[in-house]
Amino acid sequence: MAAASSEEAIKAAKVLMVGAGGIGCELLKTLALSGFSDIHIIDLDTIEVSNLNRQFLFRRSHVGQSKAKVARDAILKFRPNISITPYHANVKDSLFNVDFFKKFNVVLNGLDNLDARRHVNRLCLAAEVPLVESGTTGFLGQVTVHVKGKTECYECQPKPVPKSYPVCTITSTPSKFVHCIVWAKDLLFAKLFGDKNQDNDLNVRSKDDNSSKTDVFERNVDEDIEKYAQRIYDHVFGYNIEAALGNEETWRNRRRPNPIYIRDALPEGVVQQNGCSQDHKNEEPEPSEPSAMVSLGLRNPQEIWSLADNSRVFLEALKLFFEKREKEIGNLIFDKDDQLAVEFVTAAANIRASSFGIPLHSLFEAKGVAGNIVHAVATTNAIIAGLIVIEAIKVLKGDYQNYRMTYCLEHPSRKMLLMPVEPFEPNKSCYVCSETPLVLEVNTKTTKLREVIEKVIKSKLGMNLPLVMVGATLVFEDGEGLEPDEAANYALNLEKILVELPAPVLNGTKLTVEDFQQELKCSINIKHRDEFDEKEPDGMVLAGWSGPVDKQVTSNGEKKPVPSASRTEELDGTAEDISEKPGMKRKLNEILESKENFDALQTSLDVGSSSAQVVDDDEDEDLIMFDEDPKQGKKKRLQ
Amino acid sequence: MDGGGAGAGAEGELTAQETALYDRQIRVWGVDAQKRLSKAHVLVCGMNGTTIEFCKNIVLAGVGSLSLMDDHIVTEDDLNANFLIPPDESIYGGRSRAEVCCESLKDFNPMVRVSVETGDPSLIDGEFLDKFDTVVVSHASLKTKLFINDNCRKRSKRIAFYAIDCKDSCGEIFVDLQEHSYVQKKPGGETEQQELTYPSLQEAISVPWNNLPRKTTKLYFAMRVLENYELSVERSPGETTLSDMPAVLARMKDMCDKMSLNESQIPAPLIERLLSAGKKEHPPVCAILGGILGQEVIKSISCKGDTIKNFFYFDAADGKGVIENIPPNSAN
Known part of the structure; x- marks a missing residue:
């Protein structure tokens, strides 16, 4: 480690932190101690009592105040001469566009939800700014590095998706x-x-x-x-x-x-x-x-x-x-x-x-299940924050040979509690960082455009303000600055069945969807299908998109927002406001249980350790690699 | 210097206030563990960037009490990796590290009693140790570590002993829980009682190197060389510098010869890194070591979860956090 160049890189760096929660507090402290002197931090949240056991920059007297602002003030007490710029705002706000992201040398995520993570991933790709991503739950955690063209992006690998329950299980056969x-x-x-x-x-x-x-x-x-x-x-x-x-x-x-x-x-x-x-x-x-x-x-x-x-x-x-x-x-x-x-x-x-x-449960336990409450401890967040800073320094030095993703385990694997793994190459069929089209199976004769936009484009693809084109015809656009007649026209289209749109959507039609804020554009090939069973409660199936997975190493057991529900907590970090527009219908199938996510993370971590292979067994620089997955074909060593 | 009421729920149930504050972590380790934690007394000897991370973690977790021992007057050097000392001489000037850190730590959790113990760790007497369940020693000479570890072992109650040191981007933790029985969670969810027997520090470091597996982390050997050298020239830890390199390498050769280890097992560049580190601590490494030690102490106090037996190493250069069991054949 060339100490001098690390110091120079740190001094010159302008860093964006997203999240001032569990990981965020630890991260901000470690960045400040390490010599970082220009840090911007975004967090929408305000402080709650149940944060105080780990978000150590906050006191009881701060309850109700902005996390980003209070965190800044707390750090300045021991590092008064550095610059910390807080934003009490949602990272999905249009203020934080590609140009905003371009100002930074590295982006560090301490988020707690899939939605915001995907959004930041897309902005980092568009702005070509490296991203260090993280997540914790209980004693488990992980840090990954995403650099466009060099490593996979956050969305290259399938993410565990909200646990869904068939309606009849809930209504009749729990x-x-x-x-x-x-x-x-x-x-x-x-x-x-x-x-x-x-x-x-x-x-x-x-x-x-x-x-x-x-x-x-x-x-x-x-x-x-x-x-x-x-x-x-x-x-x-x-x-x-x-x-x-x-x-x-x-x-x-x-x-x-x-x-x-x-x-x-x-x-x-x-x-x-x-x-x-x-x-x-x-x-x-x-x-x-x-x-x-x-x-x-x-x-x-x-x-x-x-x-x-x-x-x-x-x-x-x-x-x-x-x-x-x-x-x-x-x-x-x-x-x-x-x-x-x-x-x-x-x-x-x-x-x-x-x-x-079915066995009964205490109020404490029931509250955890009902509120999707995350298991969180200070120590894991502190460890993960330390690992984020170590990766951030490598990124700033351009030391890409040494980038690692690191798993923090509860039980040692090959003697290791902290297990570094070489990052994967970008997935060539990733719809976010490559241009591979998706396939949507849908009944074009009964499904409204609104359903496609809400269930697929917003919910699954994570677009914020989408624009939808059928061939060369613009059928929908969201966002500010629309003329009233345009807006009215799009509103009408929303309620139309796919085949009845001004440019009809039929079997074989290609949709182009785009989000200007995220600078993300992708194609969806439509395949008409008449029937869907109860396991496909959306009445649509999206292929090429990262659906639920069993045996994948993923960054966390996270879930999507529960529409219209109270803000739910997930992995630690901040809690961005992920609640959706009022009046939006909640769907049973989008509700999930944190315990199962926790298990999912555990499973994914276990898979990571058990299928990992040590390369160069006798050398100091042991590297852990995952078994080659022929389907994905992307788990190659970075050289 | 009293930091307010001790864990109010030490007897019987947790209070509503405790349940609200500790909600998220109770979901990790359960109510019983939280109650045990609130009855535990921890002593930390040696305040630095690594131990303050540990202190922060266990104060947040809600340990019963935390005592800090470090009479050294705060100097500018102490500010480097320390977020508990405000960089204002009118605040820290003329005061001990323990005093200044104590003041900041109290704020973190009003339900934990944080206090200062004055004195020299190398002169600690056994009876004094009886006040504690856990003792953490940092930045002490090998002699002092052995002395305190030995004293802990002589008491009638079990006192857990930990030594922790950070040398820039490298770190080491030693754990001696003597006899430790705990509940282990099996992958299927069922639990099982486990018993562990730990060797003392003296026993662990006396194991001839040729008896250790070839894959033992090099940091283990390098740290032994360094502490052995410091002991022989009566230097405080961290006062050895790059200019001592030739003498340290000579000492290393000596030790390797005695214990039939090929010298190449201890790379010179690693020794060089440790020497040039001096007293410097790399803040991310402090956070990692302090986090690992924090969760170890929580696991040992709550008798829940696998504890480290008996060394832990982290090196930012390869990013690995490794457990070494030395001697490898000791009962477990």
Whole structure:
């Protein structure tokens, strides 16, 4: 290591950090200590209490303030003479365009979501600025280097994609606790407290229901709140299960669920409250927030409640929503930081779990599943930040022979806890950094342009402000600066079926989609298909795009944003605002569980270590390489 | 110098405040581990860029108490890899490293008691050690490390001992947990009780080199040469420089001859790097070593997860973080 040239490279460098969260705090500190003196940092987020166990630049008094700004001030206390420019903003903001990215020598990501990572990857490719990418979960983590033309880009390898659950698993045949959580959160909670105009599959499977005249979930005028709560209880846990049992075919090879009515769960009646809300003094500054746990004297979030307790919490929480938060009903979206919502969802999921013979869980655990809460510790973030800086210095020196991706493991592999691996070459068929066309199978006679744009172009391809051309005809454009008549025209096109567009989209048509901000352009060849089964709930299949994978080394077990849900947390780093436009329909298949992502990361890391090969076995410079994958053909050594 | 209340949930359940603060990490290691952590007392001897990383990590994690021992008066050199010392002489002037670092660390987590212990680590007496469950020594001579390790082993309770040093882009951690039993998580998710027996530092470094596997990391040998040389000329760690290269190489030849190791196993450029490092610490390497040590201490206190047995090495030149088990045949 030529020390002098490292120092010069560091001094001269202008660095962009994206994310001032778990990794970001550690990274900013290590950069400053290492002598970096011109650092720009983007983070949309504000500080929360649950950040304080690892985001060490923040104090309790900072809760609610901008992460980027507070982080800057904290660093300046021990390095007052360096320049740190904070942006309390979304990295997807048009302010951060290709020209903005071009100002930097290297970009360092400490992000927590796939969407923002892909966006930054595209801007780095377009601006030709090297990117050092990172992610952690629990004791696991990794750092990768992406330099256009030299190494693969962030999107060259398939990423694990949101775990999706078939609708009927959620509505009729849950077999895991997460299925009950998804049901409680996305169906029941949404039905009772969310937007009434949203589609909701809650009742879809119950046969012979006569709900066409009246909605059973509506509270009747002057209906007693306790009666209403019990009626809902009996309907969803009793009647609906009983109705479902009528379908013998479903239960041929499955354990039959037990209907649960309130009279079974609470034979002594509901009124019996074992606690008393007055004597419970909560140390937290939120006693004014209604809580069923507090009302019922349940104190330990780690404890697994009995069916009776869950039933009491369910009724009490439902009652509290109507008594204390009636104004919000109709607009509520589940939020993991909303105590009453978490209580309701925990109780509902547990009652459903009892019905289906699935083990019950504590509120603490249920909250983790429902909120997709990441497992995060300070030590892994500190290690990963150190590795990022080491790679960043190599990038600045142009020392590309020595670029490495490094895995931080929980269990040593070949004696190693920190395992460096040579970066892969760019994937020649990557739709992001090469120009390989994608293939979209879709029913062109029933699918609207809107669905293609939302489910494929925005959601899967991660475009922000797409433009869509059919041959030479522009059929859609998003973004600012449109003439009103153009905008109206595009809005009309959105609702048109593909074959009915001004330039019809048929079998064999080629679409060109482009995002000017990301400077990303790709082609999609359309293949018409009539039927799609339940495993393809989008009613479309995109090929050539990185779909769900089992045995891939990927940078993290991450997921996509859950549309319209509260901002969810994923891998550590910052939490960019990934919530989508209000009113956008949520889809069951886009909801996933963090535990499984965690497992996915573990699997991917395990694969990394077990299939890795040591080259030059006797030399100091052992390198780990992955088994050649004939399909991808890109895992070549960089020379 | 009291840093406020100790972990309030040390007895019984965690408080609501603790549960909220530690939510994300409880999801990693569980409530029981968090409770054990809040009852543990840790002593750190020697404040530098690497140990402050470690201190930051365990204060954030919510250890019961942390005591810092380092009477050296802060100088400008100490500012290099240290984010706990504000670069303002009116703040640090005339004060010890332990005092200044203590003040900053307290801020990180009001639920952890951080305090200063004055004194010379090389004179620590056994009874004093009884106040702690974990002792971390950094930047100390081999003699001092052996002395403290030996004292830890003589106490009736188990005191975990760690030595950690960063030499620019290289680093070493030594671990002695004596007898350690812990819960290991198997890949399938089920757990299993494991017992480990650790050798003392003296036992570990006395293993003849020709008994070690040929693939043992070169840093292990290079670090032994350096500390042996420093001991023989009574130098403090890091005071040896490039000008000592010939003498250090002569010492290396001596040691290799005695233990029948081919000299080529210890590359001269590596020795050169260690010598030119002097006291310099590379901040990214401090973060990595402090992170690894932090999670090791958390694992050992919580008796959960595989601990390192018994050396860890990191070298930024190849990017590997390697565990060495020395002697390799010791019981596990």
